[in-house]
Amino acid sequence: MTDRYCVFGNPIGHSKSPAIHTRFAQQTGEEIVYEARLAPIDGFAAAVRDFIALGGRGANVTVPFKEEAFRLCDRHTPRALQAGAVNTLIFAGDGITGDNTDGAGLVQDLNTNLGTVIAGRRVLLLGAGGAARGALGPLLAEKPALLVVANRTAAKAEALAEHFAADGPVDGCGFTALAGRHFDLVINATSASLGGEVLPLPAGCYAPGALAYDMMYGKGDTAFLAAARAAGVTRLADGLGMLVEQAAEAFFVWRGVRPVTQPVLEALRQP
Numbered sequence: 001m002t003d004r005y006c007v008f009g010n011p012i013g014h015s016k017s018p019a020i021h022t023r024f025a026q027q028t029g030e031e032i033v034y035e036a037r038l039a040p041i042d043g044f045a046a047a048v049r050d051f052i053a054l055g056g057r058g059a060n061v062t063v064p065f066k067e068e069a070f071r072l073c074d075r076h077t078p079r080a081l082q083a084g085a086v087n088t089l090i091f092a093g094d095g096i097t098g099d100n101t102d103g104a105g106l107v108q109d110l111n112t113n114l115g116t117v118i119a120g121r122r123v124l125l126l127g128a129g130g131a132a133r134g135a136l137g138p139l140l141a142e143k144p145a146l147l148v149v150a151n152r153t154a155a156k157a158e159a160l161a162e163h164f165a166a167d168g169p170v171d172g173c174g175f176t177a178l179a180g181r182h183f184d185l186v187i188n189a190t191s192a193s194l195g196g197e198v199l200p201l202p203a204g205c206y207a208p209g210a211l212a213y214d215m216m217y218g219k220g221d222t223a224f225l226a227a228a229r230a231a232g233v234t235r236l237a238d239g240l241g242m243l244v245e246q247a248a249e250a251f252f253v254w255r256g257v258r259p260v261t262q263p264v265l266e267a268l269r270q271p
């Protein structure tokens with residue numbers, strides 16, 4: 001029987017994950033089917049149980065269920081524990097294992113697809129929600145010179161920085177405290193782009209040659225990338241590469257085979 005996988009979310013209709021994993025399967029010769037499954041807002045656990053009963057072997061989890069998925073798991077990988085959220089589920093006879101491949105996907109996209117060295121660089125991470133938390137451990141593992149977490153609610157950024165203090169040089173603050181500081185890599189992990197809102201970043205926070213990276217993606221520039229472009233930043237990247245790389249990492253976790261991501265990313269970028 002063909003192994004079944006899926007992505008759970010709400011909404012889920014526009015998910016690119018089925019197309020990505022189907023391409024990975026074709027490329028690697030793995031016999032799997034991968035579908036998008038809409039879970040009711042108050043029915044995530046039941047949706048997971050139903051899928052396991054149908055023979056599901058694993059699943060991805062997207063908005064808004066990553067924290068609930070964490071609580072549902074019987075055990076967690078170290079990186080899922082660090083993130084406090086789960087985007088990859090592995091179903092086995094003895095229970096559900098939760099993993100998180102988001103941070104690894106971000107770092108892989110930065111390193112490999114964008115040729116950006118994080119080691120020794122000044123990194124600014126915007127946001128202090130789940131997306132930021134998932135990125136922090138893997139970013140600090142790359143040994144940046146310093147990592148500043150800035151958030152609309154400064155206290156949340158400060159708490160997050162404190163939580164990760166043992167993992168590297170990390171500080172938390174509000175946006176106004178960024179005045180006069182310069183960064184080589186600025187990563188947007190807020191959901192402000194969703195509503196087309198622009199973050200109040202001080203002029204000059206981008207060092208010459210800096211990369212502006214939005215974990216979000218959409219048609220054309222996100223609000224964050226449009227603002228960075230208007231500020232004179234020429235190196236810009238959206239989160240499509242991260243999406244493909246976190247998927248490749250999940251595929252590897254499930255199948256033990258690492259797909260080549262470049263052609264899949266190129267296909268997704270076709271209009």
Ligand code: ATR
Binds near residue numbers: 130152
């Ligand atoms: P996610 O799981 O996507 O990270 P989240 O946990 O709800 O979602 O976190 C959303 C993040 O985006 C938070 O850092 C939030 O800032 P607050 O902590 O101050 O709420 C940030 N955010 C959302 N909308 C924003 C906006 N319009 N301007 C600035 N920050 C925003």
